Amino acid sequence: MxxxxxxxxxxxxxxxxxxxxxxxxxxxxxxxxxxxxxxxxxxxxxxxxxxxxxxxxxxxxxxxxxxxxxxxxxxxxxxxxxxxxxxxxxxxxxxxxxxxxxxxxxxxxxxxxxxxxxxxxxxxxxxxxxxxxxxxxxxxxxxxxxxxxxxxxxxxSKLVGSKVIDSEGSVIGIISDVRVDEEGDKVRGIIMLRYLAKEEALRAIYGDSKYVELPLRLISNVKRDCVILKSSIKESIPYVVRSTP
Structure with a gap:
């Protein structure tokens, strides 16, 4: 959009x-x-x-x-x-x-x-x-x-470029975009760019993908240059959708 x-x-x-x-x-x-x-x-x-x-x-x-x-x-x-x-x-x-x-x-x-x-x-x-x-x-x-x-x-404009931090304080990605539904009146999720860290948990989220999508309902708080999730890395895995930019 x-x-x-x-x-x-x-x-x-x-x-x-x-x-x-x-x-x-x-x-x-x-x-x-x-x-x-x-x-x-x-x-x-x-x-x-x-x-x-x-x-x-x-x-x-x-x-x-x-x-x-x-x-x-x-x-x-x-x-x-x-x-x-x-x-x-x-x-x-x-x-x-x-x-x-x-x-x-x-x-x-x-x-x-x-x-x-x-x-x-x-x-x-x-x-x-x-x-x-x-x-x-x-x-x-x-x-x-x-x-x-x-x-x-x-x-x-405030979200793009922000770090995504899980409930335990680990950085799991950088917001590169948001996904808007076909009608153009609702944001369905945030699209994250793979973070450079090589932890096993991050590999479980991203797999071979460079981008993944998470639903907005997982967001707990938004601060300056960072978005904090309600869930940990492992708890977020079931909600992940492998995505392209």
Missing amino acids: IGRKVFTVDGRVYGVITDLIFSLDGDIVFLVISKLKIPYLDLGICRKLIVPSLVTKLNKGYVLTVHHQDPSAYAMSYIPDTMRRRGMRIFNVWLGYLDLITIILIVASIATLLTLIAIYVDYSFILTILLVTLMTLLPRILREVYSLSIEGLLSY
Whole structure:
């Protein structure tokens, strides 16, 4: 679902799905649709929050089922009041500011690079170090600032890249994706990339596969950069589905 285009009823591109906001039960509360995606930074800007019931699947993309001028207005009828207030507050205030900050940072970074090249053209080593540092840190900073957080809900952008830790404290994988059902309104599970550790228990989970899928119901808690399971490695084995990315 992530990366799929959303079209209006008259065939114009409305945006690209760049994030999912969903509950621990897997119910997708918001789709985050971006007008513009920055490839290297893997960020979407000029974003809109809409509910999944306002789009329908068509071939490899999605089509809005309402007038494209302001689909967020229809959210008033579709989602609980508390979640609506939290989501709309983010939509109305923070997203606009974040878009502005992102554009300023990108423009400032480019301007800084051009200035450094102009002034320190003879200092290629220093320039290389500065360039590598900037290109390494900027995406991480922007992703951290730009990830949406709504109390009581999970987001795709926050989960991807997080370590998965079992109930005994062992790292068993890294989240690489989530699996969404055919209807596009529910997240069914998390897809984990094989962790580098070579314990026998991990081999029992992954076998010869690089990826496995675990159901959301096994998640106990979500913290910064890590997801904690209710079960141990051995207890998780019956729920494992061997998967591909």
